[in-house]
Amino acid sequence: MPQRRWAIMALLELTGVTKRFGGLTAVDNVNLVLNEGEILGLIGPNGAGKTTLFAIIAGYLKPNEGKIVFNGVDITGKETHKIARMGMNRTFQVVKPFSDMNVVENVMVGAMMRNASVKRAREKAMDALEFCGLAHRADYLGRELTVANKKRLEVARALASDPKVLLLDEVMAGLNPSEVRDAVEFIHRIHARGVTLLVIEHVMEVIMPISHRVAVLNYGKKIVDSDPKQAVSDPEVISAYFGSTDEGRGDASC
Amino acid sequence: MDKKTIQVKSLFRPAIIVPAAVVLVLCLLPQFIKGYPLHTLTLIILYAALGSAWNWLGGFAGQASLAHAVFFGLGAYINSMLQVHFEVNPWVAMLVAMAGVGIISILVGLPVFRLSGPYFSIATIAIGEVVKIIFINWKATGGAVGMYLPIRESSLLNFQFNDKAPYYYIILAFYFVAVSITYWLKNSRSGYYFRAIKEDPQAAKALGINIVQSKLLAMVLSGMMCAMVGSFYVNFTLYIDPDNVFRFMTSVQIALIAVLGGVGSVWGPLIGSVIILLLSEGSRAYLGGIGAGLDFVIYGLMIMLIAIFQPNGIIGAVENYRKKKRLKKRQMQEATDAAKEVGDHGAA
Numbered sequence A: 001m002p003q004r005r006w007a008i009m010a011l012l013e014l015t016g017v018t019k020r021f022g023g024l025t026a027v028d029n030v031n032l033v034l035n036e037g038e039i040l041g042l043i044g045p046n047g048a049g050k051t052t053l054f055a056i057i058a059g060y061l062k063p064n065e066g067k068i069v070f071n072g073v074d075i076t077g078k079e080t081h082k083i084a085r086m087g088m089n090r091t092f093q094v095v096k097p098f099s100d101m102n103v104v105e106n107v108m109v110g111a112m113m114r115n116a117s118v119k120r121a122r123e124k125a126m127d128a129l130e131f132c133g134l135a136h137r138a139d140y141l142g143r144e145l146t147v148a149n150k151k152r153l154e155v156a157r158a159l160a161s162d163p164k165v166l167l168l169d170e171v172m173a174g175l176n177p178s179e180v181r182d183a184v185e186f187i188h189r190i191h192a193r194g195v196t197l198l199v200i201e202h203v204m205e206v207i208m209p210i211s212h213r214v215a216v217l218n219y220g221k222k223i224v225d226s227d228p229k230q231a232v233s234d235p236e237v238i239s240a241y242f243g244s245t246d247e248g249r250g251d252a253s254c
Numbered sequence B: 001m002d003k004k005t006i007q008v009k010s011l012f013r014p015a016i017i018v019p020a021a022v023v024l025v026l027c028l029l030p031q032f033i034k035g036y037p038l039h040t041l042t043l044i045i046l047y048a049a050l051g052s053a054w055n056w057l058g059g060f061a062g063q064a065s066l067a068h069a070v071f072f073g074l075g076a077y078i079n080s081m082l083q084v085h086f087e088v089n090p091w092v093a094m095l096v097a098m099a100g101v102g103i104i105s106i107l108v109g110l111p112v113f114r115l116s117g118p119y120f121s122i123a124t125i126a127i128g129e130v131v132k133i134i135f136i137n138w139k140a141t142g143g144a145v146g147m148y149l150p151i152r153e154s155s156l157l158n159f160q161f162n163d164k165a166p167y168y169y170i171i172l173a174f175y176f177v178a179v180s181i182t183y184w185l186k187n188s189r190s191g192y193y194f195r196a197i198k199e200d201p202q203a204a205k206a207l208g209i210n211i212v213q214s215k216l217l218a219m220v221l222s223g224m225m226c227a228m229v230g231s232f233y234v235n236f237t238l239y240i241d242p243d244n245v246f247r248f249m250t251s252v253q254i255a256l257i258a259v260l261g262g263v264g265s266v267w268g269p270l271i272g273s274v275i276i277l278l279l280s281e282g283s284r285a286y287l288g289g290i291g292a293g294l295d296f297v298i299y300g301l302m303i304m305l306i307a308i309f310q311p312n313g314i315i316g317a318v319e320n321y322r323k324k325k326r327l328k329k330r331q332m333q334e335a336t337d338a339a340k341e342v343g344d345h346g347a348a
Helices: A050-057 A080-085 A103-111 A118-132 A147-159 A177-192 A204-210 A228-233 A235-242 B014-031 B035-060 B068-086 B090-112 B118-137 B165-186 B189-199 B201-206 B211-237 B248-261 B268-287 B294-309 B313-347
Strands: A010-021 A024-035 A039-043 A065-070 A088-090 A165-169 A196-200 A213-218 A221-226
Touching: A010 A050, A010 A196, A024 A050, A024 A065, A024 A196, A024 A213, A024 A221, A039 A050, A039 A204, A050 A165, A050 A196, A080 A088, A080 B201, A103 A118, A103 A147, A103 B189, A118 A147, A118 B189, A147 A165, A147 A177, A147 B201, A177 A196, A177 A204, A204 A228, A213 A228, A213 A235, A221 A228, A221 A235, A228 A235, B014 B035, B014 B165, B035 B068, B035 B165, B035 B189, B035 B211, B035 B248, B035 B268, B068 B090, B068 B118, B068 B211, B068 B248, B090 B118, B090 B211, B118 B248, B165 B189, B165 B211, B189 B201, B189 B211, B201 B211, B248 B268, B248 B294, B248 B313, B268 B294, B268 B313
Parallel strands: A039 A196, A039 A213, A088 A165, A165 A196
Antiparallel strands: A010 A024, A010 A065, A213 A221
16 A cells, blocks of 8 residues: 555644534534545445535534634634635535536636636636536536536536635435446546545445545444545444344445 | 637627617617607616616626615615705715715615525515605605705706706716626626526535625615616706605516516616506506506516516527527537447447
């Protein structure tokens, strides 16, 4: 195994983050470190609190407790658009393209974060579309794309704003096997651009080959934070996904 | 990219010719019409300007306000109060009115923008009614009786003329300011941000857009434009009262003009204004007392028809037709793309 670049610098650091909705603790005292240049997989069964954790990191929800530090700055409770401007961007599990704007315009909105000029933003947007393999759909409306392409559009939109960290929320859910293969290769290319990635996925087979490290959430708690290989063989992870042996359930993949 | 459409960058594109023709016709019209028709035409342009202002907030940023008569009326009132009580020059009063309404729209916007969709619209209705009641009971503004502006010598500086044509040209100039701002919005970062907020505020936030700030910008621009037009209106009629400028139906008319013409379009409000004003003036002129309120019935019908058949308005209908043509072309291209892909896989 090649030496990883951990411990160079923690780009994102969560300490004791907790979020309660009434009586339900959706995220329970989670500590998490995302190092510069790595791909960290965040996995867990449905309802484990992954998306809630994303929403907290990106500033959509305020945590009840805990602290989030991004790039040396405390961003706990900061507004979403400010966090985005600091260089942390996200995609959505349920895709949110601007339906009545065409594909270039969608991406231009992302590019405008760093480019006030419309002309320059258009150039940047075209670059991002080229990179994401969507250039041939540039004049389609957001809503006219297939689901796979809508997901790419979201990534293109985020990339056009030159993020340091990209939070990908289940970009592969709902894709067919050949689309998943493309998506895996795509994530590698994004990483090669120097973007640090935090990737949510609940399909293990997809996340394992791309992650340098995985954190597993279950009932809002982080139960494992390790090598992908160690994580899959961890008994706690196995029981989280397959249920404990006496229950005998096995619905891990969906 | 295999087939790049070659755009002819000539001066004779429809995108240039049509607006140029419209501008020319609008400028020449007073040479041919006088009296009541010119008065109606002045009102058409006035409402087109108000509709354009509504369009920035309602059409681009998606915040359907039903309080635009408030901005219009406040502009008119501030202007006339300055003239009546402090003898300020009408043009200076206009600038003060615009600044004042700009500040008021921020104060109104901050709490109201916490609401979205229909709740926002309902809150704006409430604001309209509150302002109207304040002005009906406020002595300094003449209460329900209103105020008359002092008659001055006919000159541009005094904003008063013996003839109707100069008024028409002034409001036409104001309308062109509104059109220029709409063009600017269509091609600027702020315009893109407004549209992104309308489409999906959550996604817009993720792309670094300060939603409150953008909405406030739309509101301030829109409010100041209305105040400018309101200032014109009071100098045009030389009389103001709360029932006249703060009518709820005026707010509805302004919104309807923009929606009927085409949400988010440059020339839509002008088309909407022509239709709505001819309807209301026509029903007033030809049906008189019997037909009073008939135009409101027709508005109601129009709102329903637009909502059901053509939510994007008249300009939207034209664009839809173009899109359909493009879609056909695209489907053919997709078919060939798919065929090619199958071929590639076969080879591998």
